[in-house]
Amino acid sequence: MNIKITGSGTYIPTEAITNTDFANHVFLNDDGTLFPQSNEIIAEKFKVITGIDERRYVTDDLNTSDIATIAANKAIEDAKIDPETLDYIIFAHNFGDVKKGAIQGDMLPSLASKVKHNLRIKNPKCVAYDMLFGCPGWVEGVIQATAFIKAGMAKKCLVIGAETLSRVVDPHDRDSMIYSDGAGATIIESTTEEGGILAHESATFSYEEANYLFFGKSFNTELNPDIRYIKMYGRKIYEFALSNVPNAMKECLENSGVQLNQLKKILIHQANEKMDEAIVQRFYKLYNQKMPEGIMPMSIHKLGNSSVATIPTLYDSILKGKVENQVLNKGDVIMFASVGAGMNINAIVYQM
Structure with missing residues (x-):
């Protein structure tokens, strides 16, 4: 099965x-x-x-x-x-x-x-x-x-x-x-x-990192302080992601039995283009390899960061031919990877 x-x-x-x-x-x-x-x-x-x-x-x-x-x-x-x-x-x-x-x-x-x-x-x-x-x-x-x-x-x-x-x-x-x-x-x-979900990896880092993303009051002190908005410590999240996401991706890939050169695409949470590039570059660096061109499709340029929706919308958009110069074919091995509030990290290795 x-x-x-x-x-x-x-x-x-x-x-x-x-x-x-x-x-x-x-x-x-x-x-x-x-x-x-x-x-x-x-x-x-x-x-x-x-x-x-x-x-x-x-x-x-x-x-x-x-x-x-x-x-x-x-x-x-x-x-x-x-x-x-x-x-x-x-x-x-x-x-x-x-x-x-x-x-x-x-x-x-x-x-x-x-x-x-x-x-x-x-x-x-x-x-x-x-x-x-x-x-x-x-x-x-x-x-x-x-x-x-x-x-x-x-x-x-x-x-x-x-x-x-x-x-x-x-x-x-x-x-x-x-x-x-x-x-x-x-x-x-x-x-x-054939194919399907080959391996997955999940983790929650909350000892020191739980409140890197949080609900907080407006920066406008004249507004009601009891009305809360999404807030984040961007630098801390960036450093956390670079330190932890590549390792989770590596562990997931190794558990899948797939070789690095078999990986066709990495669909990573569309959080911040520079951060995503740095994560994937560091992932390949763990194997002493350079990040291949075109390995990381992006939708953030026109769609922004829609949190939980970024990966499934990107996946569907590629399948439906709506992402320029990006295709997914039957048999291709891809990886989903994400990081966010919690702080939570996860990854899946998937064969089309």
Whole structure:
């Protein structure tokens, strides 16, 4: 028995927000003082560091569970399955449904239950639950689905990664320019086909690192301090990722039995272009090799960092021919790798 991704789907929001759209923002330091550089200089430096030209935001009428449902429907159609045959719906997100203008996230009922309701699935044996695991949530959801199938507890699982980070960013924090919205969904099932998930690796570093990403008040001291926004210690995350992600990727590859030169693509969480490049370069350096050209497809330039959605949307976009100069063929060995709040790290070696 092998376990494969048999269908995938995405929802890419229609609202494109360019770096110049932040021209009128009042960016502040964390102590509330005015940032000394002009927004034009901030935007230039931001693009150099992150690689982001623009990002996508959902329209006011859509919530995270809505865009997840759209992506899920596409994945179900792609896999050509009856949704009533799903054993699990695993929904990775971090903030629930946050309606436009609201100051609270809505996670009652769970977003997985909302999606099951939206899909009109009647089968009570289809168990729906949420995964809160930071940006690596979709990868971890795939790992859990694999475990259920291996244990004989499931045959088909729907794993979703979706987020609307535009609703939880502090407009006075320069880091708000990183985040975006999106949804990706995949069907994971047992199959007689060759390949599938060959190995996985997961870890949580929380002794000192737990609060590198956190919920904090606005940098604008005149705003209500009880309203919280996504915040991060960027330098600490960068150093953490470079120190730990390459080692996890190496361990995962070695557990898979695949040789480094067999690896065709690395689909890494689209967090920050320079950081992602540095992680993959360091991974190859562990083997005294140079990072091959084209090994790391990127979608961050136009889609930004949509957290749990970045890897499944990138995967589906490549399959559907929407990423320039990037293809995935049957039999190709690829790696998924992610890092995020927790601090959590994971990786999967997968044969198409």
